[in-house]
Amino acid sequence: MSSFLKIAIRNLLKGPSTDPYPYGETFVPKGLRGKIKYNAKACVACRMCEHVCAGGAIQIREVSDKSGLEFILWHNTCAFCGLCEHYCPTKAIRLTEDYHTAHRQEDKYRYVEKGFIKYVPCASCGTPMVPTAPELLNVAYDNVNKDIERLSKLCSKCRKEKVCG
Amino acid sequence: MKKLLQKIAKKSPWLYRINAGSCNGCDVELATTACIPRYDVERLGCKYCGSPKHADIVLITGPLTARVKEKVLRLYDEIPDPKVTVAIGVCPISGGVFRDSYAISGPIDNFIPVDVNVPGCPPRPQAIIDGIVEAIKIWETRL
Ligand code: SF4
Ligand code: SF4
Ligand code: SF4
Numbered sequence: 248m249s250s251f252l253k254i255a256i257r258n259l260l261k262g263p264s265t266d267p268y269p270y271g272e273t274f275v276p277k278g279l280r281g282k283i284k285y286n287a288k289a290c291v292a293c294r295m296c297e298h299v300c301a302g303g304a305i306q307i308r309e310v311s312d313k314s315g316l317e318f319i320l321w322h323n324t325c326a327f328c329g330l331c332e333h334y335c336p337t338k339a340i341r342l343t344e345d346y347h348t349a350h351r352q353e354d355k356y357r358y359v360e361k362g363f364i365k366y367v368p369c370a371s372c373g374t375p376m377v378p379t380a381p382e383l384l385n386v387a388y389d390n391v392n393k394d395i396e397r398l399s400k401l402c403s404k405c406r407k408e409k410v411c412g
Numbered sequence: 413m414k415k416l417l418q419k420i421a422k423k424s425p426w427l428y429r430i431n432a433g434s435c436n437g438c439d440v441e442l443a444t445t446a447c448i449p450r451y452d453v454e455r456l457g458c459k460y461c462g463s464p465k466h467a468d469i470v471l472i473t474g475p476l477t478a479r480v481k482e483k484v485l486r487l488y489d490e491i492p493d494p495k496v497t498v499a500i501g502v503c504p505i506s507g508g509v510f511r512d513s514y515a516i517s518g519p520i521d522n523f524i525p526v527d528v529n530v531p532g533c534p535p536r537p538q539a540i541i542d543g544i545v546e547a548i549k550i551w552e553t554r555l
């Protein structure tokens with residue numbers, strides 16, 4: 248009896264343990280894998296995320312006027328596994344801590360994260376190419392010097408000619 | 413009397429859960445949302461019920477496997493109209509990681525009119541609560 252009273256009094260003093268959400272604020276555990284954010288500026292279109300995606304949620308394809316690549320991620324088939332972020336060399340794709348995913352049926356196919364990578368002309372021959380993100384250079388080289396900067400503005404063909412002769 | 417009943421019913425939709433072949437991840441989250449005091453879904457005025465005949469809002473998990481399809485559709489038809497349908501997890505919405513498998517017949521909205529989607533694999537209890545709040549809003553307009 249006394250132990251029961253002890254528990255009852257302790258619980259009374261502690262107050263309710265119910266999470267106030269949706270009427271109040273809730274907690275978000277650190278590292279929660281929520282909706283995905285994509286940064287086209289850092290993306291080098293290596294398509295690794297598309298390849299590893301567990302839910303087949305990612306599509307990267309050339310737009311019809313051939314001016315660049317379109318990135319589409321459909322949250323409604325994403326397993327929030329985090330593989331895309333893990334394998335992305337430049338961390339252009341990241342999982343945020345935003346878990347508010349409920350939406351009406353009419354928005355089902357609009358529940359996407361989109362981005363667009365605009366081609367840039369090669370500095371030498373003018374062939375359209377995916378711009379080299381500085382994030383990739385930082386991963387590949389300890390020290391990005393002027394030569395590397397210049398090479399990164401060339402398409403793969405011109406780069407080969409320049410480096411291998 | 414009918415008006416009074418309608419007014420009361422608006423405030424207390426009953427929830428019913430159908431497992432259409434889920435991996436149980438989403439069902440565990442649903443059970444958590446409903447049964448432990450921390451998330452206590454009854455604060456929203458709703459209550460879980462055990463019979464489809466008593467249900468107002470139906471929560472569906474799982475990708476609608478080929479084996480379970482007929483049973484799910486039969487069960488769904490037993491729920492009286494009006495009803496609101498919520499798809500919990502990416503499985504019922506698109507098939508999720510099971511999409512294009514020979515063993516599944518989903519997505520579920522090919523067979524059942526869905527009103528609210530709560531993607532996640534599984535969604536956390538707060539996200540499920542968001543979905544139920546949305547469903548209650550729809551429920552109030554249907555009654
Ligand atoms: S979190 Fe997983 S399922 Fe979602 S987009 Fe990334 S790799 Fe695909
Ligand atoms: S988001 Fe990352 S992994 Fe995906 S294509 Fe871009 S750079 Fe590659
Ligand atoms: S959405 Fe994920 S957790 Fe939920 S039933 Fe499907 S596979 Fe399991």
